[in-house]
Amino acid sequence: MCGIIGYTGEGEALPVLVEGIRLLSYRGYDSAGVAVERDGALVVEKDKGRIEDLAPSWDRTRLAGRTGIGHTRWATHGRPSRVNAHPQSDAAGDVVVVHNGVLDNDIALREELAAAGVGFVSETDTEVFAHLFARTFRGDPVATARGVLARCHGRFALLFLHRRLPGTLVAVRRGSPLLVGLGRGECLVASDVRALAGRADRVLELEEDEIAVVTPAGATVHAADGRRVTREPKALRYDEASLGRGGFPHWTLKEIHEQPERLADLVAARIDPVHGRVRLDELALSDADLASLDRVDLVGSGTASYAAMFGARAIEALAGLPARMVPGSEYDALPETLGPRRLVVAVSQSGETADTHAAVEAAKAAGARTVGVLNARASRIARSVEGFVDIHAGPEIGVASTKVYTSMLLSLLLLAVRIAEARGRRGALMPLRPGLDALPDAVRRAVAGAPAVKDVAREVHRAQNMLYLGRGPDHATAVEGALKMKEISYIHAEGYAAGEMKHGPIALVSWDVPTVAVMGHGEHRTRMLSNVREVKARDGLVIAVAAEDDADSPKVSDLLVQVPTLHPWIAPIVHVVPLQLLAYEVAKRRGCDIDQPRNLAKSVTVQ
Numbered sequence: 001m002c003g004i005i006g007y008t009g010e011g012e013a014l015p016v017l018v019e020g021i022r023l024l025s026y027r028g029y030d031s032a033g034v035a036v037e038r039d040g041a042l043v044v045e046k047d048k049g050r051i052e053d054l055a056p057s058w059d060r061t062r063l064a065g066r067t068g069i070g071h072t073r074w075a076t077h078g079r080p081s082r083v084n085a086h087p088q089s090d091a092a093g094d095v096v097v098v099h100n101g102v103l104d105n106d107i108a109l110r111e112e113l114a115a116a117g118v119g120f121v122s123e124t125d126t127e128v129f130a131h132l133f134a135r136t137f138r139g140d141p142v143a144t145a146r147g148v149l150a151r152c153h154g155r156f157a158l159l160f161l162h163r164r165l166p167g168t169l170v171a172v173r174r175g176s177p178l179l180v181g182l183g184r185g186e187c188l189v190a191s192d193v194r195a196l197a198g199r200a201d202r203v204l205e206l207e208e209d210e211i212a213v214v215t216p217a218g219a220t221v222h223a224a225d226g227r228r229v230t231r232e233p234k235a236l237r238y239d240e241a242s243l244g245r246g247g248f249p250h251w252t253l254k255e256i257h258e259q260p261e262r263l264a265d266l267v268a269a270r271i272d273p274v275h276g277r278v279r280l281d282e283l284a285l286s287d288a289d290l291a292s293l294d295r296v297d298l299v300g301s302g303t304a305s306y307a308a309m310f311g312a313r314a315i316e317a318l319a320g321l322p323a324r325m326v327p328g329s330e331y332d333a334l335p336e337t338l339g340p341r342r343l344v345v346a347v348s349q350s351g352e353t354a355d356t357h358a359a360v361e362a363a364k365a366a367g368a369r370t371v372g373v374l375n376a377r378a379s380r381i382a383r384s385v386e387g388f389v390d391i392h393a394g395p396e397i398g399v400a401s402t403k404v405y406t407s408m409l410l411s412l413l414l415l416a417v418r419i420a421e422a423r424g425r426r427g428a429l430m431p432l433r434p435g436l437d438a439l440p441d442a443v444r445r446a447v448a449g450a451p452a453v454k455d456v457a458r459e460v461h462r463a464q465n466m467l468y469l470g471r472g473p474d475h476a477t478a479v480e481g482a483l484k485m486k487e488i489s490y491i492h493a494e495g496y497a498a499g500e501m502k503h504g505p506i507a508l509v510s511w512d513v514p515t516v517a518v519m520g521h522g523e524h525r526t527r528m529l530s531n532v533r534e535v536k537a538r539d540g541l542v543i544a545v546a547a548e549d550d551a552d553s554p555k556v557s558d559l560l561v562q563v564p565t566l567h568p569w570i571a572p573i574v575h576v577v578p579l580q581l582l583a584y585e586v587a588k589r590r591g592c593d594i595d596q597p598r599n600l601a602k603s604v605t606v607q
């Protein structure tokens, strides 16, 4: 959520800042801005809109300089506008700041500063930091940053530039990631490693409440008490392939296509071929710990919560342990004592989601054991939990999750098997093995089924409302499919447990409200066939996502997308693929901004 970039070096700052903002735009993109320092003067350019539209009109001569900061925003305090865009500055224009996160005591500090005669121009909490820095500054950057930290509560990453500290960036981290990239004759600061790739060869990650003073020659890091911290920079490793779209028109489509390979790697990493057991080396819970559990709560937000919903069912079914999904945003409000027999599993791509992190903290405070199923090793949630399951999906740039969802489902299924094994169900993996081996190819075939999905998109792209139905393990598929459609095509879509349809949503059924039915397997499919007939009896348009060996679904549906047949606990990983493709194709026909849908951000770091 929001992106920070800073540059100080021998080259011009502006092109580096613009490129950094472009690389970070997937984290928020409602406004963008830069500030550049030259000869002790600060020049700011910023506005509402996207960097590719804004940057061409910025005057390179006016913005010439070798030190600067930049930002791409996802609005929290104040609507997207020029005034609210970052950088924010103090009244005299001595200091500029860019900011990720939220200042919790914003109102109190604003009132205090206003009473002291400070005039605010924006609605942002960020502006408070600029005024505080300016008023505390006596020439020493570390002492000033410490003064700001002492007054401020919340979670934030800050990057300051003061006109009396030429060539110097001052970075502050509290609860929101910030990295210093070291290159040749230049240094960068960024909230995400992606913006450092290609320029910096080493990286220093700031820890909680640390301050970095960054010049072209390097960086010094200081703890909150001002003490100098010695830290060896790490070599910067970033997968170059993930920097480009590889010929695909959108990141979202590239990421849908990456799924077979990601899942193949995950199966190879997680199944021990010699002993035929699930390998989760960083779980940090012994067999005895797992055997002593009395229930599992899975927490997550959005797509991650739907993966958690599937995970809860898998744990109940395979390990015989009561499990449930609770949205991260609701978990800390539960009036419960937990204790060490409760395992709380936090599911998150970014590892930075504030709601999910708060749930983990609440679980720890109540004495529960905690594990993260995460795509980000160095994230806030990864640091909070005891154990870790890396979903290995690689960086996901499209704002709507696709490849991360399928990697989460597979990881959670394997976690369920691991718990089952520890609880004496030694053969839990055996029936899944053939399906796991066949999974990457099945997903490859589902992706290759895009032409059938395009036919469906042609029929439904003018709809204003859609229903998605699924049962059992595919209830999650239905809600996730509906979320994808909402997010990227802006069609209102609702996902339901299919049996619930007749208890209300059936009132919506008509030819203009297409119903996507995820048919599933066995008993679930038998019941889905009845539910589909109920829709048809009311003149509804039905699109069935059905297994290749399902002879009945083609007879009761109007449009059909066939997918390979797999074990019922593995099949949902395949079933969601046509739903991802459908949302993509519909959004394309409707001319939507697929990779950066309106109002969204990749990582939501506010509660």
Ligand code: F6R
Binding pocket: 300, 301, 302, 303, 304, 305, 347, 348, 349, 350, 351, 352, 353, 356, 399, 400, 401, 402, 483, 487, 602, 603, 604
């Ligand atoms: C939907 C989507 C969001 C995220 C949610 C949680 O496509 O991307 O719903 O799943 O914001 O994010 P993470 O997984 O980073 O915790």
